Amino acid sequence: MADPTNPTPDADRPDSAGEYTEADYTRDLSTAVSLDGDVVGTGGLPERFEDPGLPPHQPRMSDLDEAAATRAERQVATLFGISIIGTLGFLVAYFAVPVESRMFFPGLGSTVSTSNFLLGVTMGLSLLGIGAGAVHWAKTLMPDEEAVEERHPMRSEEDDRAQFGEIMLGGAEDAGLTRRPLLKYAMGGALGLFALPMVVQVVGSLGPLDRPWRRLEHTFWDGEEGPDGTREFTRPRLVRDPQNTPIRPEEVTIGSAYHVQPEGLFDLDPHHQLEAKAKASVLLMRLHPDDFVSEKARDWGYEGIVAYSKICTHVGCPVGLYEQHTHHLLCPCHQSTFDVTDDCKVIFGPAKRPLPQLKITVDDEGYLVADQPFEEPVGPSYWERERR
Amino acid sequence: MNALAARRRHPAAIALLLMLALVVTGGLYAAFAPKPAAAAAVTADQVAQGKALFQANCASCHGLNGEGNEAEVGGELRSFGPSLVGAGAAAVHFQMETGRMPLANPGVQAQRVSKIKFEQEEIDSIAAWVATLGPGPARPDEEWLDWEGSGDAGRGGTIYRSNCAMCHSSAGAGGALTRGKYAPSLEGVEPVHIYEAMLTGPQNMPVFNDTNLTPEDKRDVIAYVKQMHAVGNPGGLGLGGFGPAAEALFAWVFGLSIMIGTAVWLGQKGA
Structure with missing residues (x-):
């Protein structure tokens, strides 16, 4: 309704000749309101709020003035016209502009793909023109009279319900469902069983059904998984990722960081290689032996060369950001920070466990090898982790 | 040939052969061994000039002879400039040609500076002198x-x-x-x-x-x-290449405000 604090002549009200009466101010007010210093109303809540009904209809400019309506018509037509031009421009750009061509656009640089840019802009214009034209049309020219549609009960009439029941039961009778129960059970069984393949697919895709944690317990450092599921530890060499070359300790100078995989991993087919890499990745670093706080870090390393799992114990991102002077290892995903001098304990961030260390030594030919597989499962925690 | 064959059991033959083997091995090593620093191009003058430049511009942190500068501050040993023994010519070139050294002001890390205050020749001579401190990576x-x-x-x-x-x-x-x-x-x-x-x-x-x-x-x-x-970046706005965080921020700020603005426009009455 019209705002009583801003009295304006209201043409729709038959009793109003441009002036508000005392009754207008007090009619719907539920609380005391100050108007020009005079307090009106009682200040209490009414027994019930009356339905205020629809606000009075406000005619639009285009309803009152034919020139305005024509103007709105032209604006809508222009918006649709922009859409048409955009669509035609899209077709032209699609066929005429070579994919390789580059252009300059302020703010985007000089290597913007002309084709991408034109296709995007023209497609945007063609969609935006249709949308904006439709909305503008609806808001200026389509009827905007307020209307009320009362809700009605959802329930059907009693007669209709009874008739529907009769038809259904009659159909079942005619089909022989009551006379031949075997058919009823056979069909029910077939349809019920038909749901199982869907359920099996969904459940099966959640992971291996047989002790799923076993897939997480071992890495490629334990050896390649044989057909019977066993692995034989063969003291694999540490090889560079991705060059696949073995590493001698004298090549790992102080401050160096090597990204390492177990020997043989790169011989796997690409699918299994990626799966094995996700667990076996290792970061090899060399520190001055005096820098270590932990005795174990020194003992499990070789002359200050230490190898740690690169899989974050938080959610398994690759922890590769090694700082050679602070000896911090940072995970880029959630900023978990590990102290390499102190068994890779967590010094910041959401990770809860230190990175597992890989015990390394040197083989007869002078290459770095793993002396034993990881002692604990690498990567994020899972329920059955402690069962091993 | 006969004379040589006759004398092959001469007591001096073994010594001669050893000498020959040593010379050949040494020669081969000299020919094929990895060279530390481009030593050939370095003259004594250059090294001397490098040392003078170093002592004038770098010694306050790295020490007069590049030995580094460590001091105890509040019971903790802190390094104000690392030793440059073994840093090599490559390190000097990198640090000085990118303007990271001499350090403009101490902070968490040296930053790249576009205006280099040293001539190429001066950087070369400082690098030549630092390379003499100990074997290190060359250019x-x-x-x-x-x-x-x-x-x-x-x-x-x-x-x-x-x-x-x-x-x-x-x-x-x-x-x-x-x-x-x-x-x-x-x-x-x-x-x-x-x-x-x-x-x-x-x-x-x-x-x-x-x-x-x-x-x-x-x-x-x-x-x-x-x-x-x-x-x-053929796709247009790269947003710094910082990945999902920058993209999400962009989508929230611009995408969401456009959507809210459109919703408000749609909901407004025509009159």
Whole structure:
């Protein structure tokens, strides 16, 4: 309704000749309101709020003035016209502009793909023109009279319900469902069983059904998984990722960081290689032996060369950001920070466990090898982790 | 021939043979051994000039003889400038040619400066003097910087993604490290400086020496970085190449405000 604090002549009200009466101010007010210093109303809540009904209809400019309506018509037509031009421009750009061509656009640089840019802009214009034209049309020219549609009960009439029941039961009778129960059970069984393949697919895709944690317990450092599921530890060499070359300790100078995989991993087919890499990745670093706080870090390393799992114990991102002077290892995903001098304990961030260390030594030919597989499962925690 | 055969049991023959073997081995070693620093081009004058320049510009932190500067502050041993023994010419070139040294002001890490205050000749002589302090990495040969001619960007990409992308981001845009440190962007960095950074491990960057990433590997990495940036960003606004965080912020600020604005417009009455 019209705002009583801003009295304006209201043409729709038959009793109003441009002036508000005392009754207008007090009619719907539920609380005391100050108007020009005079307090009106009682200040209490009414027994019930009356339905205020629809606000009075406000005619639009285009309803009152034919020139305005024509103007709105032209604006809508222009918006649709922009859409048409955009669509035609899209077709032209699609066929005429070579994919390789580059252009300059302020703010985007000089290597913007002309084709991408034109296709995007023209497609945007063609969609935006249709949308904006439709909305503008609806808001200026389509009827905007307020209307009320009362809700009605959802329930059907009693007669209709009874008739529907009769038809259904009659159909079942005619089909022989009551006379031949075997058919009823056979069909029910077939349809019920038909749901199982869907359920099996969904459940099966959640992971291996047989002790799923076993897939997480071992890495490629334990050896390649044989057909019977066993692995034989063969003291694999540490090889560079991705060059696949073995590493001698004298090549790992102080401050160096090597990204390492177990020997043989790169011989796997690409699918299994990626799966094995996700667990076996290792970061090899060399520190001055005096820098270590932990005795174990020194003992499990070789002359200050230490190898740690690169899989974050938080959610398994690759922890590769090694700082050679602070000896911090940072995970880029959630900023978990590990102290390499102190068994890779967590010094910041959401990770809860230190990175597992890989015990390394040197083989007869002078290459770095793993002396034993990881002692604990690498990567994020899972329920059955402690069962091993 | 007969005389030689007759004297092959002469007592001096064994000594002669040993001498010959030593000379041949020594000669072969001298011919094929890796050269520390481009020693041939360095003159005594240059080294002397380098030492004088060093003592005038660098010694306050690195010590008069490049021995470094450590002092106890509040019971804790702190390093104000590392020892340069074994730093090598490559480290000096990298630090000074990118303007990181002399350090403009102490902070968590030295920053690249566009205005270099030293002549190339002066940097060369300081590098020559630092190289005499102890064996260290020398400047790379031109052969390994020719990424356009013989670099394999595809191979470099696999090495880059394993060894470099975790800090410098897959787009080479750099990224944050701990406590205010950061890995700088690689865009517009000279190939020789990319090479020397890998070789020497400036600041907190790990060292990727020539046995870890061979000179061929380094050249391929340079080819990958250079080609990646030459291709540019055909998609348009790269948002700094910082990944999902920047993209999400952009989508929230611009996408959401456009959607809210449209919803308000749609909901407004025509009159």
